[in-house]
Amino acid sequence: MDVHVNQLKNISPIDGRYKRSCQEVSEYFSEYALIKYRIIVEIKWLLFLNDKEYFFPKVSEKSLSNITSIMELINDNDILRVKKIEEETNHDVKAVEYFIREKLESLKNEEITKVIPYVHYLCTSEDINNIAYGLCLYNCIHNIIIPNIQNIIDKLKEFSFNYSDVSLLSKTHGQPASPTTFGKEMSNYYYRLYKHINKLKNIEIYVKFNGAVVNFNAHKVCDPNIDWIDNIKYFIETYFNLHFSLYCTPIRDHDYICEIADTLARLKLYIDRFIC
Incomplete structure (x- = not known):
């Protein structure tokens, strides 16, 4: 190489x-x-x-x-x-x-x-940046991460049905216990991943577009008769499929990134358990 x-x-x-x-x-x-x-x-x-x-x-x-x-x-x-x-x-x-x-x-x-x-x-750099970062995350999650995890979930669901009658010796505390089926054990992993991928799908990405100090100052000077809050909300939701954050500091909080990271960590944990 x-x-x-x-x-x-x-x-x-x-x-x-x-x-x-x-x-x-x-x-x-x-x-x-x-x-x-x-x-x-x-x-x-x-x-x-x-x-x-x-x-x-x-x-x-x-x-x-x-x-x-x-x-x-x-x-x-x-x-x-x-x-x-x-x-x-x-x-x-x-x-x-x-x-x-x-x-x-x-x-x-x-x-x-x-x-x-x-x-x-009427823009400040953070107006552009925080939406750009939001789009990076949103598109990667929905175009790459979710489809790949969904493939694993679909396969686990298939195993759950196809092997529902295949008996398997279970263990508790490391000792042989009551019987179970391979399909039932696969359904455990299926349900966990299914639950958390839906959480990932529904995480809302909030962004700002309201100026340097988040008060629409320049916007109001430009035209005080325009309902800028309503218009910017429309702009963000319609043009980017993201959510408008009205209340924030000049740098938008990144709580949604924490939610994404936490959900991905749990998804990885369950996938690791399944693989191991």
Whole structure:
């Protein structure tokens, strides 16, 4: 196996020895993925402003499609360009903002030129970041983790039915005891995993999008007549399928991450018991 010296400089074995096993997850938790999701959040904010038409310049469907394509066609060169800009800005989210402005300018469209001042409009970095992190977790859980665990659950359910008549000597305190069946023992593991995977599915990811000190200050200055709480709630729930956190500090609490980690730990514990 060819090993590049850069691989040996990885900070953790997840990026080195176990990279092949974690390849799927890198699509959600790498810096590449984080930059991608930041771009998506920024573009969807523009789409939301266009959708509401409060103060946003009128944009045709064709121009809107061109704006949308920035997030739909993200490629390696785009990510590298963001990193190049970051060398100058020394600010990761600001680099994404400048990148999007650059992409919009390159379209050389009069309609789209009027949109450029609204990139990152009313946003603070944490508004973008906390949604991006939330999307990383949400998509990995629902696209990778849950389907893989569900495969194990389905197999255990199959064993429970198919081997319900296969007798098995049970033990208690390490001593032979009353008989049981292989199917019944498999159903024990099935039920435990089933219960906790449903908890994982139903964990709600809360995010903020209400400015630097979480009071909609800039929003109110922009237009005091808009119900910003209702609008931002709609934006988060409709555009990202996440939940809006109205009451929080400038840095959103990460209670939902604790819930996810705790549920995953219990799922792993039950899977380990089944395997061992």
